[in-house]
Amino acid sequence: MTPFRLYDSMRRAKCAFEPLVPGKVGMYVCGPTTYAPAHIGHAYSAIAFDTVRRSLTFLGWDVTYVRNVTDIDDKIIKRAHETNQDPLAMSAHFAAEYNRDMARFNVMTPSIEPKVTTHIREVIAIVERLIANGHAYAVDGDVYYEVRKFPPYGKLSGQTIDELEDGARVEVDTRKKDPIDFALWKRAKPGEPSWDSPWGKGRPGWHIECSAMTVTHLGATFDIHAGGKDLIFPHHENEIAQSQGADGEGTFARYWLHNGFLNFAGEKMSKSLGNVFNCDQIAEAVGGEALRFFCVSHHYRSPVDFDVQVIDGAPRFFSLEAADRSLSGFYTTLQRIDQFVGDNTAGEGAVLPEAEKLVPDAKQALAEDFNAPEVVAAMHAAGKLANKLLDEGKGIDKQVRRRTLARLGKDLRAVGGAIGVLTQDPATYLRERRERLVKAKQIDVAAVEHKLGERKAARAEKNFTRADEIRRELAAMGVELLDTPAGTDWRIADAD
RNA sequence: GGUGCCAUCGCCAAGUGGUAAGGCAACGGUCUGCAAAACCGUCAUUCCCCAGUUCAAAUCUGGGUGGCACCUCCA
Numbered sequence: 078m079t080p081f082r083l084y085d086s087m088r089r090a091k092c093a094f095e096p097l098v099p100g101k102v103g104m105y106v107c108g109p110t111t112y113a114p115a116h117i118g119h120a121y122s123a124i125a126f127d128t129v130r131r132s133l134t135f136l137g138w139d140v141t142y143v144r145n146v147t148d149i150d151d152k153i154i155k156r157a158h159e160t161n162q163d164p165l166a167m168s169a170h171f172a173a174e175y176n177r178d179m180a181r182f183n184v185m186t187p188s189i190e191p192k193v194t195t196h197i198r199e200v201i202a203i204v205e206r207l208i209a210n211g212h213a214y215a216v217d218g219d220v221y222y223e224v225r226k227f228p229p230y231g232k233l234s235g236q237t238i239d240e241l242e243d244g245a246r247v248e249v250d251t252r253k254k255d256p257i258d259f260a261l262w263k264r265a266k267p268g269e270p271s272w273d274s275p276w277g278k279g280r281p282g283w284h285i286e287c288s289a290m291t292v293t294h295l296g297a298t299f300d301i302h303a304g305g306k307d308l309i310f311p312h313h314e315n316e317i318a319q320s321q322g323a324d325g326e327g328t329f330a331r332y333w334l335h336n337g338f339l340n341f342a343g344e345k346m347s348k349s350l351g352n353v354f355n356c357d358q359i360a361e362a363v364g365g366e367a368l369r370f371f372c373v374s375h376h377y378r379s380p381v382d383f384d385v386q387v388i389d390g391a392p393r394f395f396s397l398e399a400a401d402r403s404l405s406g407f408y409t410t411l412q413r414i415d416q417f418v419g420d421n422t423a424g425e426g427a428v429l430p431e432a433e434k435l436v437p438d439a440k441q442a443l444a445e446d447f448n449a450p451e452v453v454a455a456m457h458a459a460g461k462l463a464n465k466l467l468d469e470g471k472g473i474d475k476q477v478r479r480r481t482l483a484r485l486g487k488d489l490r491a492v493g494g495a496i497g498v499l500t501q502d503p504a505t506y507l508r509e510r511r512e513r514l515v516k517a518k519q520i521d522v523a524a525v526e527h528k529l530g531e532r533k534a535a536r537a538e539k540n541f542t543r544a545d546e547i548r549r550e551l552a553a554m555g556v557e558l559l560d561t562p563a564g565t566d567w568r569i570a571d572a573d
Numbered sequence: 574g575g576u577g578c579c580a581u582c583g584c585c586a587a588g589u590g591g592u593a594a595g596g597c598a599a600c601g602g603u604c605u606g607c608a609a610a611a612c613c614g615u616c617a618u619u620c621c622c623c624a625g626u627u628c629a630a631a632u633c634u635g636g637g638u639g640g641c642a643c644c645u646c647c648a
Contacts, residue, residue, distance in 0.1 A: 089577095091589080109648080122648040152646070231576095234643075240575050241644065283646095305648040306578085337578085338648075340641075346648085374596080375586070380579070380641070399585075403596070409610080442587090450587050454595035464611050468604085541606055548608070559609055568609090 078137030081444035083301075084378060086309065086333040087233055091446055094332065096300060101139045103295040104130065105330070107287060107304035107312070108190070110147040111171035112156045115178045117354045117368070117383075118305075118339055118346055124369055125336040125377040126303045127184040128496050132443040135495035143294050144187040145287060146172045148194050149280055154269055164270050165194065178356035181365030182372075183497040191290045193281055197272045199289040200281045203323050204261045204274075212322035216252045218264030218277040224257045227318045229326075233333065234310040259315055261285050284315040291329070292320065302330030306338055337380040352385065354392060362394055364513060366498060366506070367401035373449040373496040374400065404498065405510055407489070410460045412503035413467050414486040422483035429466075429473070429481045432488075435459040439492040449496045456492060459485055514569035518555050525556055529565060532558075 078100055084091045096102060106126045109119055123144075130142045148168040157164035176186065193200070204220055207213035212226050224230050224238060231237050242257055260282035265271030271278040281289075291299060297320070304313060313333070320329040341352040359368050375381045384395040435455055442451035463485040470478050493499030515522060528547050535543040548558050557570040 107648085110646095116648085118648040120648085125648090234576065236576055236644075243575065243644095307643070307647060310576085310643060311645095336648080338642075378578095379586090382585090384585090396585080399597070406596095406610095413611090448587070450596095451594070454587075457595060461612080465613095468611055536606085539606080545607060552608095557609065560605075560607090561610085570609095 079440050079444050081133070081136055082446055083332060083334065084446050086335045087330075092332075094300075096138075097298065097331065100137075101141070102133050102301060103141045103299040104133075104143065104301040104303065105287070105291050105295055105299060106142070106144040106187075106302075107308055108144040108146050108187075109172075109175050110150055110152055111168045111175055112150075112153040113171065114355045114357070115171075115175045116346075116356065117359055119175070120179065120182050120184075120356055120359070120368060121339045121372060121381075122305045122336055123179050123184045124182050124372045124497065126334070127179075127182075128373055128377065128449055129301075129303065129334065129447050130185065131495050131497055132447050132449075135491075136440060136444060141189070141295065142185075142187045143189045143191065143290065145290050146175075146190060146192045147283075147286060148172060148192045149270060150193075150283055158268075178360075181356065181360045182369045183366065183500055189294050191294060193286040193290075196286065196289050196293060197281065199293045200262075200285050201274050203285065203289050203292065203319065206323045207261065207319065210322070212318075213261055214254065215262075215276050218279055219252070219260055220262035220276055220282075221253055221258040222261050222315070222318060222322070223254060224259070224318065225255055227322050229321070230318055231314060233314050233317060236310070259284065259311065261319070284312055285319060287312075287316045288319040288323070288329075291316075292324065297324040297328045299330060301332045301334055303334035303336070306335045309335060336377045340380055340382050341385060354385070354394075358392065359394065359397065362392070362513075362517075363397040363401045364506075364510065366501065367397045367404060370404045370498050371397055371400035373498060374403075374453055376450055377447060401510065405507065407456065407460055407493070407499055408501075408503040408506045410463050410467075411486060411489060411499065412507065414463055414482050414489075415503065417467055418479060418483045418486060421479065423476045423479035426480055427477060428484045429462075429477065431462055432459070432481045432484050435485070435488045435492055439495060443495060452492060452496055456489060459489055459492075463489075511568060518569055520554060520556060520569065525551065525554070525567060529558075529567065533565065 080093065082091050082093050094102075104126075106123075108123075109115065126144075130140055133140045146168075149164065153164050153168045156162075157167045160167070172192070180186075204213060207222065208215060208220065211223075213220055213222050215221075231241060238257060242255075262274060262276055262279050262285070263282055264276070265278045265280060269280070271280055291302070302313070302316075317329055321327075339346060346352050356365075359365070386393050386395065435458070438455040438458075439452045442448040442455065445451075463482060466473070466478055466482055466485075473481075490499055514520075528551055532544050532547040535541075535547065551558060551567070552570070555570050556567050559566045559568065
């Protein structure tokens with residue numbers, strides 16, 4: 078396997094990864110709280126770490142990827158009551174939808190996807206340990222973590238307990254020893270889902286599930302913990318306090334990965350600004366893979382500005398349309414390669430040396446803090462070489478040319494797979510893309526085909542005046558004609 | 574108030590000490606009945622500003638300016 082470096086949020090530096098177990102990576106990612114349909118922000122984060130996972134696999138590591146589902150918490154209960162649903166049934170429904178949505182962006186199913194409600198026993202066990210060793214205290218059926226008993230608190234977010242106290246909003250909960258203490262276990266209110274515990278009926282607090290799930294599925298100490306930047310405080314800080322409070326210094330995550338956020342015209346996404354877009358909308362507008370390609374064209378740690386404008390009540394995802402255009406270029410090249418190579422890959426043997434660079438270049442880029450944009454650049458170089466070979470075979474041995482193109486097709490797919498793109502059949506992707514655009518631009522396909530027939534006849538008679546007239550007519554409709562030796566194809570000109 | 578992040582070509586975007594990847598757009602060319610696609614070529618002596626460290630800085634340090642995030646639920 079290829080060694081790699083990663084930026085660790087705790088050390089605040091890029092460093093070489095050293096596995097706990099040779100050849101293996103144990104990785105935990107904070108998953109969704111399932112109380113509403115997944116939106117583009119969820120997708121962005123899921124894609125970022127799915128790319129890390131795929132990269133590691135591509136580099137030859139054996140990855141155990143754990144992503145939890147928080148299926149019981151305040152927000153779920155609130156939403157369920159508002160909509161008159163059973164909280165657990167509702168969260169199960171959204172959890173299933175989440176996975177269906179993420180699949181559209183080529184996000185792989187986690188190796189393990191633990192749910193809080195199936196880990197209540199593990200949660201209780203860790204809370205009991207924290208009480209036993211003096212890090213937590215129970216009050217009237219609630220259990221709180223005593224932050225002052227954990228001096229390293231604040232290390233990840235770069236703050237001290239005192240600084241945090243100064244900035245904290247006043248919480249009117251006199252039962253807590255300190256305002257900064259947080260709930261590990263919450264006593265059930267009437268009508269809430271609850272489980273039996275040594276402190277009475279109740280449910281886990283917000284942060285404890287991650288501590289319970291990591292120790293259960295990856296052990297007290299594991300390699301990588303990942304999540305959105307917003308989770309650094311308080312979520313991850315609290316996880317560290319809980320887990321190290323229970324299992325001792327030096328346990329828990331060995332490396333921390335945090336991804337940057339998606340911004341909209343410099344603004345954070347929020348419901349009040351009307352810029353929350355659900356995965357459905359994205360997939361319908363540009364297809365799931367366009368978002369994937371957009372994501373991997375940026376480094377996962379960078380904040381990314383997302384260009385979307387609501388025009389006549391309908392969102393136009395300009396950034397994603399550009400990504401889709403770029404993606405269609407790769408698929409077009411792949412399709413050309415497939416058509417050229419067919420079943421005859423010319424077997425084993427030498428290929429042009431330029432064609433051998435893609436995989437090593439991609440590995441080098443991914444091994445340096447998962448630099449996916451650099452991989453995309455390498456893919457562009459390979460695509461260019463392929464197109465050149467397809468256009469012109471002069472001076473190259475026929476078998477070498479064929480083998481080289483077969484190799485480029487294979488490697489483009491392999492490298493694309495390492496970042497979660499180019500996973501579809503080119504013909505399928507291109508057909509669906511055209512259908513999408515036809516629908517969006519309300520193109521009358523029958524009329525286009527009719528004009529095409531008319532133009533074919535005109536060209537056969539060498540009536541180029543008429544042929545060009547038809548080209549212009551179709552162009553006015555937004556249809557671009559592509560004359561090839563095999564006939565005339567058409568596509569939607571989607572650049573505005 | 575505290576903490577952290579960001580500023581690279583018209584646009585998007587890599588690059589954490591060794592002399593500015595890549596994409597889009599633009600312009601010239603090859604090809605084409607015309608066009609598109611594809612390919613070839615051109616396109617940042619310079620990285621928000623000012624000082625400093627260094628043989629060497631977009632990269633490090635100090636000071637500005639501008640933007641963002643977290644400290645409350647948030648991907």
